[in-house]
Each structure stands twice: as C-alpha cells, then as structure tokens.
Amino acid sequence: MGTSPDYPPYENIDAAAGGEIVGLDIDIALAIADKLGYELKIAPSDFDGLIAALQSERVDFVMSGMSVTEERKQSVDFSDIYYVASNMIVSLKDSGYDSLDDLAGKKVGVQLGSTQENVVSGIEKPDVLKLNKIPDLIQALKADRVDAVIVEDAVAAGYAGANEDLKIAAIPASDEGEGYAIAFPKGSELTEPFNKALQELKDDGTLQQMIDKWFGTESTAGTMGKGGGLHFERLEKYFGYILRGVYVTLLFTLVSAAFGFVWGAILSLFKLSKVAVLRGFSTVYTSIFRGTPLLLQLALIYYAVPQLTGYNIPPLLAAGLAFGLNSAAYLSETIRGGILAVDKGQREAALSLGIPYRTMMFSIIMPQAVKNILPALVNECVALVKESSLVSVIGVADLMRRATVVQANTFLAFEPLLVVGAIYYVLVLALTSVARLLERRMRRSD
Template sequence: MKRKHLFYSFIFIMVGFITLATSNPAHAETNNTESSTAESMQMAQPKKDKYVVASDSAFAPFEFQNTDGKYEGIDVELMKQISELQGFNIQMDYRGFSAALQALESGQADGMIAGMTVTDERKQSYDFSDTYFDSGIQLGVKQGDTSIKSYKDLKGKTVGAKVGTESAEFLSNHEEEYGYKIKYFDAADQLYDGLKVGAIDAIMDDYPVLGYAIKQGQKIDTPMPKESGGKYAFAVKKGENPELLTMFNEGLKELKRTGAYDKIIDKYVATSNESADSTKDESTIIGLIKNNYKPLLRGFWMTIVLALVSFALALVVGVIFGLFSASPIRVLRTIASIYVDVIRGIPMMVLAFFIFFGLPGIVGFTIPDFIAGVITLTLNASAYIAEIVRGGINAVPVGQMEASRSLGLSYNRTMQKIILPQAIRIMLPSFVNQFVISLKDTTIISAIGVVELLQAGKIIVARTTQSTYVYLIIAVMYLILITALTKLAKVLEKKVK
C-alpha cells in the first residue's frame, strides 16, 4: 500500500513538472509568435488560379530585359518572391507604363507594378499597397568634375532633366535662386547622352535610375545627397482584387524582415560611384550586336510579319472599297467615302488604343496585342489603298469604258478585262510606297505592347544606356530592309510594264 502511494506521488510530481514546462512564458511567447505569423501569412487566400500583373517594358532598374531577353529588375524580383512566399501564381505582362495603366483600367490586368508613384489623383482610381520604394531625385555630373559641389556652383551652367518629371519641377522651382539654365529632354537616354557629349553641365534624374546608370558603367558622379521624392507602390483597380493587395503587403513585410528586400535593392541600385563588374562589353557597336542580336532579330522579324500580314489584308479590304468608290452605284460610293474619311480621320495611335483597350469592353473578350496591331495597321492602310485604287481607275481614260460598253461588254467584264489591267500598272508604285509606310507605322503599335524593332531597341537602351549605337543599328536595319523593298518594287514595275 505504501509503495502504491509513493507511485501515485511520483506520477503527480511528474505531471506538475510537465505542466510548468509547457507554461514557460518564453515558450508560450514563441508559440504565440509562431501562431501569429502563421495567421498573418494566411490572412488572404488567392481567389484566382493566376493573377495577371501589368508592368512597364523598359524602366531600369525596376523592369528591363537582360542580354538573354528575359525580364529582371526590382519590380520583377519583388513580384516573383512575394508570389512564392504567399502561394499565388502570376503572369507578368510587360507592355509599357501607359499601356499597363490602360490594361489595369480595362480589366486586362489584375494588378500593376511599374515604379508607379502614389498620388492623390491616382488614389481616386486605384488601391495601393504599402510603399515598397522611397524614390527621390539626385544631381549627376561628369565623373571627375569637381567644379560642382553644391547647387550654388550651378550658376551660369546648364542642367538637363526629362520633361514632366519631378526633377524638371524641382529645377524649375529653384532656377532663379541658383541661376542655372534648364534643358529639357524627352527620354533618359537623351539626357545621359547630353551629359556625355558636353551639351549640358549636369543632369537631375530619379536617384534609382541614376544609380542604375552608374552601375552600368556611366561615368557620372553624384556630388550631393538625393532630394526626397515620391513613393512607389503596387496597385489594383479600386475595389477589386483586395486579396492580391493583402498578399503583396504581407509578402513585402516578410522580405523586409528577412533582409531579402535590401539584397534586391543593392543588386540594382548603386549607392556609391562604383560601377558593377560585367563580363559583357556593351560600350561598342560590336559588343552591342554580339550581346543583343537575338532580341533585335526578334523585333525585326515581328516588324516584317506585322507589315506583311496587315498589308495583305489591307489590299483585300482596300481594293473592295476602292472599287466601291469608282462604282456607278451611288450607295456604294457613299459607303466607301464614309469608310475612308472615318479611318483617315482617326490618328493611328488612337485607333490602336480603341481596338486594344476599348473594344474588349464592347465585345466582351480580350484581343491579343498582335491581333489588335494587325487590325489597326490593316484598317489604316486599307483606307489609303482604297484611294490609290480609285485614283488608278480614274486615271484610265474614260473612252476605254465607253468603247467597251458600246461593244456590248458588261460593266464588271469591262473592269476585269480592260480597266483594271491598265490601272494596276498605274497603281503599283503607290502600292509599294504604301507598304513602306505600313512598315514604318509598325513602330506605333509598340504603344499597345507589341515588341517590334524600335521597341526592342528601346528595351536594350533602357538596360545599357547606349542610345547612340543602338538607334544607329536599328536605323541601318530599317535602311537595308526598305532599300531592298524599293529595289524589288522597281524590278516588279519593269516586269509589269
């Protein structure tokens, strides 16, 4: 009996120790922390199998194509790591800043990340995440220039800035105070080239963009600390996809907690005047071609395909409306006249935006950017081809039609056998000229996200900052193609005659 009593006492003591151990404050706090973390990580669950995230196509260091043709940058890596942490799938859609905004507005994208500054005006249309980057503006001078150490040293000098930017506004507000002149540029590559060739004495740009340029080997010093600026955030359309916004915020917090966020920023933005080591030389034409010939050839091929497909369709549509405009039936002439006037009266970029962004809201489904580009080019070229056909038919002497009809041939037979064969000889040079115009017009289609030759060049410039050489290469490629087409047209013209 005594042994049994001792056994129960031992069991009671052991249970007491276990209870004390499990009620340890530190252990409880750890459990509570883990539970809290787990709950916070599970606050939002994806409601879609895949979220489409729109982005810019050439805004280094936030998103740009590397030499392998793959996108990388601060925004790209943030979205990738956050989606992996939070367990949702994304499809990145790189189409340019304005096109990305339109995609988000029209519902073609669920979210947008493109170095987008949070403003009160944008808050009316979009819901923003926690800010993931505090931007700012900074002054840059040629490397080794010690004459500029403060804003007062800019007196009598010329400072460059991009039109409509925070840098331009800052410089304008202090122009009279410090006595410098401002030279405005449309694009970043023009700004940096201006400093390189000595057209300006200093530049002011967003500090991450300036830091990336330094990282890429641009010979620039930053003699003064940056000025505080806007804040970048992830955005969704107002009232839509709240779970996506929550998942982004939670993932961003985790990246900052673990230090992964700082590693991403340091990878792309130089915090001092040190350039990154690179085994790929892109400072020469040979180096640029060697490292970027694949994306250039892809863009070149896309330009050719766009031009050929759209022009073939435009020929069919244009010839039909051209015959309508030369028809003796008044209704057909009226229809052709309205078609030509409407299409020619709408700027091609507006037409492209309507077809790609506006039309899906009417028809109820998304139109791929390539198809939208083909439709735009087809409609635009067909209106001019219709006028070429009408002019060619009218150039054939009227007596030809009258003589044929007097011999008993029908109108259609006369057009087929007598009028059109003569008109085609007249129209052929104009057709070739219109094809060359359509080839050049493909550059406008890049506005809706189609990466043709010029857009491919812009993407390369955004990464390398070598605008002079890149645009020279593109100009030569266009020159070779158009010269070959012109020679071919002359051969065809001789054979037809």
C-alpha cells in the first residue's frame, strides 16, 4: 500500500508510539487485507509521488485520502468511494475570509496533486501556491506568504484546534462531493475483490465504526494546548523518534561518501588515462551528472529501476546510489586536481625505479593527492549531510522526514524544523572538528 503519512486522521506516523503508521485509511486497508488473506506492507511517499509509484509497480494500491477525478481516471483505476469529505478555508483569525468569494485576487495555498487544486478554480483571479505537504502550507500561512489555505475538513479542524491563531470556514460541497477511493494500476486484478470486501465493511457497519473512531472522540486537537509563540514542550515525547533519524542520515552520508570517493577516484584515473575511450566515458559521465539536478537523478533511479528491470529497489539503496553517483562526478575533478598537484618528479622517480604504474598511483601519488584535497573532501561530506534531506521525498525516514511526521502529529509547522535544523548544525560541526584533527595529524606526519 502506498500512502503519504502526513494527513491525519487518514494516515500519519504515530511518532510517540514507535513510528507506526495509523489512521482511517490504514484501518480500512488492514480490514480488507485480512478479508482477502493478504499481508499489508505500507510504503510511505510524498503525495505527488503516489501515482508514479503505482505506474512503476512499486506499490499494488494507494490509499491516501485520494479523491476520484476524471484526470486521475486516465492514469489509474479506482475502487468504490469509501468516504465523502468537504473542504475548508484555513486562515489567520482576523483575516475575515469566510468564503471563496472573499479570496478573489488573494494568494491561496493548496497541496500539490490534490483535488484542492480544482477548488481554487472557483476563485476569481487567485494567486495559487502549491506545496508538497500540508505542514508547509500552514507554515506559509503563519509567515504571511499566503492569505489562506484550502484543505480537507478533518485536517483543517486539527490545525485550527491546535493553533488558536487560525480559524476555519466551510466551503459548500459540490453535488458530487469529495469522494475518497482506493487507487489501483490500470487493469489491476485487485479492484474487484477490494470492492467486494469494501462493500462487506459497509454492510456490517465496520466502516462506519472506523469513521466514528477517527472523526469522533479520538480527536487530538484538544490535547495539544493553545496559545501563540513557540511550543517546544509539545515535542518532548517526539525527541527520541527525531534522534533516531540521526542514524539514518549518518549511515546514508557515509555510504554515499565512500561510494562517491571510490567511484570518483576511478573516474579521475580514467580522465588521466591514455585510453581515449576511458577519457571520453569519464568526461560524458561527469557532464551528465553535473548538468542535471540531483533530485531528478534520485527520482529516475527510484521510479525507473523497477519499471526497467523489475527490481523493486529499496528507497535507502536508491538514495545512496543516486547521491554516490552524483558525488563521484564532482569528486573526480577534485581528485584529478589533487593528483596533478603532486610533483611530477615523484612519478618519474617511481617509474625509473621500476615501480609498476598501479602501485605507484595507489601507494605514492594517491595518498599525497588525498592529503592535498582533504578540505575539499570534507566540504563534500558536509554537503552530503545537508543534501540528505532530499531523500525524504521518497519516504526515507531521515531527519527531515521525521520532522515532517512530527509536524503532522503535533499540528506544529515551525518548531520541529528548528529542532532538526539544530541537529544538522551539530552534525556538521562534529564533522568539521574531526576533519581538523585529521588535518593536524597529517601535517605532523610530514
């Protein structure tokens, strides 16, 4: 099951209880899987990547508060509707925005890829801001980057209940309403049995019990406290969950850096080779990976590999591969410069003594080159630590992804980002301190 777990009460990660994904959609999916004899495995992703995950066969179906639209029907098949929701306007308390007419000519925020994008068509000359995540939209609202945000009713109520500086106003539903359904790849064999199981849940009242559970007495808004200013006290029970992201971030950084250095060293030797094919390959490789965005490379590896090879590459492996390949393109030039900076006399002396070329490069030239380029290598590692936040878009539970999860759990848009920013800063300081100690030791060895 593919889902975007930042949309309570439909799906979100319960960070305070070990990181389990919970919500209405999860309960429905578990009940259907149980009826059909399947084991449910949940694959988190950003909302705008869910259709791509279906089309690349990374997931068998999607449940993520996804509305049935004619445009989406061109790409996927839908089950019967299991819940009908309405939309609401979220704005600052004194804004006076109570209807779509009040938003004429205003800047309005919506989630990218959501049906709320269609709602703004009913506004006269809107200035629309589209972002991936609801917490980002709320933060933009509080920072006065948008005048109002349009989101689904239950989500809007959660944010308004946890932030007394926000208010909500209902948007009259269309004749069709906002129907949520399960999405499948075109021609999926699961559509019919899922519809049958879903109808059984409706007939025996189980579905209504689930809806009452998540939209009734279990509202979390009232338990979070209110008031202006910063509320770091609400994050106390989430610190352990956030800190576990340090391990993922460091593991990813070390693997990417090691792979990037090894492959970059090989590419640098290709560039210095007398073989034209090797020089041409390394030049084209560097040009491609330095000339295209890293995020694009990450998306291509994550979504294209399963489609082209049939191998469902894990998100962390896809991220490590993308970042390693990208880093190697930059490091190859750095290492090549370090090699060329070594005095030519050492190479000539080694050759005159009959030392084989490979031994000379790896035992004499390369160690001196690494010493010369150590500051540049440290800078690359620092960049990898910070750029690792990009892996959150494919569901890797790094620091940035965990911040988003806590945002969804607490309905706080700003405080989790400050905490994670401080952790990134500490990691970079630690890395640069270790690099300075290594530089001093290498100088003493001269």
